[in-house]
Amino acid sequence: MATETELIIEAGRAERQYWRDLWRYRELFYFLAWRDILVRYKQTVIGIAWAVVRPFLTMVVFTFVFSKIAKLPAPSNVPYALLVFAAMLPWQFFSTALSESSNSLIGNANLISKIYFPRLIVPAGSIITSFVDFLITLVLMAVLMLWYGFVPGWQILAFPLFSILAFCTAFGAGLWLCALNVKYRDFRYIVPFIVQFGLYVSPVGFSSAIVPEKWQLLYSLNPMVGVIDGFRWSLLRGEVPLSFPSLIASLLITAALCTTGIWHFRRTEKTFADVI
Amino acid sequence: MSDVVIRVENLGKQYRIRHQQAERYTALRDVIAQKCAAPFRALFRRNGSPLRLDRGEVSNSHSLSTHNSQPASEDFWALKDVSFDVKRGEVVGIIGRNGAGKSTLLKILSRITEPTEGRVRIKGRVASLLEVGTGFHPELTGRENIFLNGAILGMNRAEIVRKFDEIVTFAEVERFLDTPVKRYSSGMYVRLAFAVAAHLEPEILVVDEVLAVGDSEFQRKCMGKMKDVAANSGRTVLFVSHNLAAVAQLCSQALLISSGRLITAGPSEQVIRLYLTNSKENNDPIRWNRDGSGAVRLSGIQALRCDGITATTFEMGESLTLRLDGLARDAGIQFSVAVQFTTEDGIPVVYAYNQSESFRVRVGEAFTLDVLMTGVVLMPGTYLVNVWFGNAGIEHYDYVRGCFAFDVIQSADIPVSLNISQQLGLIYCHPRVHFHDVPAGMPSR
Numbered sequence: 092m093a094t095e096t097e098l099i100i101e102a103g104r105a106e107r108q109y110w111r112d113l114w115r116y117r118e119l120f121y122f123l124a125w126r127d128i129l130v131r132y133k134q135t136v137i138g139i140a141w142a143v144v145r146p147f148l149t150m151v152v153f154t155f156v157f158s159k160i161a162k163l164p165a166p167s168n169v170p171y172a173l174l175v176f177a178a179m180l181p182w183q184f185f186s187t188a189l190s191e192s193s194n195s196l197i198g199n200a201n202l203i204s205k206i207y208f209p210r211l212i213v214p215a216g217s218i219i220t221s222f223v224d225f226l227i228t229l230v231l232m233a234v235l236m237l238w239y240g241f242v243p244g245w246q247i248l249a250f251p252l253f254s255i256l257a258f259c260t261a262f263g264a265g266l267w268l269c270a271l272n273v274k275y276r277d278f279r280y281i282v283p284f285i286v287q288f289g290l291y292v293s294p295v296g297f298s299s300a301i302v303p304e305k306w307q308l309l310y311s312l313n314p315m316v317g318v319i320d321g322f323r324w325s326l327l328r329g330e331v332p333l334s335f336p337s338l339i340a341s342l343l344i345t346a347a348l349c350t351t352g353i354w355h356f357r358r359t360e361k362t363f364a365d366v367i
Numbered sequence: 368m369s370d371v372v373i374r375v376e377n378l379g380k381q382y383r384i385r386h387q388q389a390e391r392y393t394a395l396r397d398v399i400a401q402k403c404a405a406p407f408r409a410l411f412r413r414n415g416s417p418l419r420l421d422r423g424e425v426s427n428s429h430s431l432s433t434h435n436s437q438p439a440s441e442d443f444w445a446l447k448d449v450s451f452d453v454k455r456g457e458v459v460g461i462i463g464r465n466g467a468g469k470s471t472l473l474k475i476l477s478r479i480t481e482p483t484e485g486r487v488r489i490k491g492r493v494a495s496l497l498e499v500g501t502g503f504h505p506e507l508t509g510r511e512n513i514f515l516n517g518a519i520l521g522m523n524r525a526e527i528v529r530k531f532d533e534i535v536t537f538a539e540v541e542r543f544l545d546t547p548v549k550r551y552s553s554g555m556y557v558r559l560a561f562a563v564a565a566h567l568e569p570e571i572l573v574v575d576e577v578l579a580v581g582d583s584e585f586q587r588k589c590m591g592k593m594k595d596v597a598a599n600s601g602r603t604v605l606f607v608s609h610n611l612a613a614v615a616q617l618c619s620q621a622l623l624i625s626s627g628r629l630i631t632a633g634p635s636e637q638v639i640r641l642y643l644t645n646s647k648e649n650n651d652p653i654r655w656n657r658d659g660s661g662a663v664r665l666s667g668i669q670a671l672r673c674d675g676i677t678a679t680t681f682e683m684g685e686s687l688t689l690r691l692d693g694l695a696r697d698a699g700i701q702f703s704v705a706v707q708f709t710t711e712d713g714i715p716v717v718y719a720y721n722q723s724e725s726f727r728v729r730v731g732e733a734f735t736l737d738v739l740m741t742g743v744v745l746m747p748g749t750y751l752v753n754v755w756f757g758n759a760g761i762e763h764y765d766y767v768r769g770c771f772a773f774d775v776i777q778s779a780d781i782p783v784s785l786n787i788s789q790q791l792g793l794i795y796c797h798p799r800v801h802f803h804d805v806p807a808g809m810p811s812r
Contacts, residue, residue, distance in 0.1 A: 100478060100487040122518035126504055126511075133506045133547075205501045206519055207478035277395040361481045364474070365382070 188221035192265030244328035253321035263348025317341020378485035460618035491570030500560030505549035538562035659763035667692035682778035
């Protein structure tokens with residue numbers, strides 16, 4: 092066969108074909124994501140509606156608690172529910188993506204110890220699955236906007252970029268956590284904690300504007316701050332101001348998470364089959 | 368050179384094994400504790416406190432960790448200096464005892480794990496089948512699993528679509544295609560899984576002991592399929608099995624691996640013969656191939672002639688007593704014993720089982736059993752002995768395969784031609800032939 096390629100297996104040699112393999116295994120990537128989506132809501136009564144119900148109820152509770160009880164300030168011409176939901180979108184995505192991806196390698200241990208494929212497919216596939224939920228929630232966002240008669244402005248054009256940013260943040264953090272989880276199962280307990288904790292330290296129920304000026308920069312070290320602000324800015328006609336320092340901090344931290352995440356993942360990947 | 372598709376050069380894989388550790392994974396707390404303890408380590412070194420190093424670590428370096436008197440881990444070469452070539456279209460069997468390194472070799476060839484040293488060059492697409500039904504998801508239907516499993520094994524979508532009907536027919540699951548596989552019987556599950564795997568068309572197929580599943584009819588079907596694959600499509604197959612009969616049937620070439628080293632490579636009959644001779648000479652219980660709970664264990668085996676003298680050669684029809692030494696681990700355990708004779712190819716010939724009586728032994732007590740095997744006339748050749756201790760089909764205490772071998776030679780008492788062998792039959796029956804008078808009117812022959 093003319094297309095025959097020679098494969099060389101050697102200690103520390105795997106890198107060379109890696110990215111080409113990733114492309115070659117794209118179908119597996121697709122099938123794994125497809126499997127996760129299919130399986131996700133099997134044997135549930137309301138099925139995919141869960142993707143809508145959970146963020147919706149959270150939004151209702153948050154709106155009630157932060158707006159009616161805590162009476163936190165918000166831009167006057169944006170309904171508080173929209174303010175919350177615009178933040179629920181990326182947060183819900185980030186938190187499910189993070190928990191799914193950090194467990195993804197362990198959940199697929201049987202595959203990893205029996206079949207070769209670029210392991211990067213597994214966490215990436217699980218993030219894609221969460222992204223599908225995200226898209227469904229996005230529809231709910233559109234419905235809410237219709238309900239309130241809220242028309243977004245030109246800023247909506249930047250929305251895909253912020254979605255990509257959210258995706259990258261989840262991907263970078265997910266890579267770190269899933270690789271660590273293979274070896275240190277402590278992360279099984281750490282991840283739910285991060286997710287729970289993160290909900291309070293990220294501006295989901297409130298606007299990041301209420302954080303005192305001098306803490307703003309420190310606050311934006313949480314990469315989700317920039318992401319959430321960006322979502323609000325782009326979805327809500329720019330009524331919620333976008334703070335550039337915090338956006339840049341978020342971009343930098345996400346870039347760092349992704350590159351070091353891939354680096355760490357690639358470094359530990361070859362021992363997964365032996366350690367898992 | 369051009370038709371060598373797999374070239375393995377000085378391949379080695381080192382694992383670091385830990386002692387006294389039950390968990391498979393490392394807890395972060397231990398790592399933190401170790402890191403914190405590191406500054407103090409030097410201080411306390413004289414006390415020889417056993418600080419654990421590198422738990423769960425797979426060593427990819429050649430460095431030896433510094434050990435105190437009690438090593439917490441030691442380096443272990445699962446494979447060492449293995450070199451061989453495989454030519455295009457060859458079907459190569461890989462044989463060896465449990466833990467010899469066969470599976471490690473397959474794992475390296477299929478890139479699941481990295482070698483520590485050496486290199487492998489492979490030409491062509493490799494598909495590995497280390498387990499039947501890898502990646503099957505219980506919640507998905509048969510149809511969905513065919514696609515998923517196909518993708519996992521390296522088929523692309525178009526290929527799966529093309530072979531879909533063939534796979535379904537082979538697996539005999541037409542009616543249940545849209546049922547989640549978690550509702551399948553285990554037989555259906557295995558059939559479907561094998562069917563997908565059998566329709567793979569890689570240039571190189573790596574198979575690990577997957578035929579040991581399913582009912583015997585399905586196994587025959589699988590063997591047939593494997594033979595087809597090998598014979599018709601000129602694909603290269605690497606096949607690991609304990610089933611020597613299967614290796615002898617399927618493979619033209621074989622590799623014998625023992626303790627991580629390649630002992631020999633060559634035509635499969637030769638290699639199998641060498642493996643059996645080695646196992647015959649090696650009557651060491653430590654190296655036996657055994658399964659079971661170990662509540663009762665075989666610790667030694669001898670064969671005695673009727674005059675009570677130990678022997679490994681018996682005449683045809685001579686009675687044979689197997690003297691089994693064993694050890695009981697659990698209190699008041701009751702067990703029965705079964706003995707099986709097989710040919711060197713693993714074909715079962717004689718089965719003996721004392722189901723009706725069972726023995727009771729005390730904890731830690733060594734015992735000796737004599738099993739008198741009589742009334743069977745085996746044809747000349749070599750036979751292997753399997754011994755089973757267990758509890759009337761409920762539990763296997765110990766099942767040792769090939770723990771003893773003996774030869775049967777021709778006997779003066781049985782006057783048959785000199786060259787009879789196992790090829791004519793495995794059991795000899797001395798016929799009584801008598802001629803009827805030819806009835807009148809019938810043409811005589």
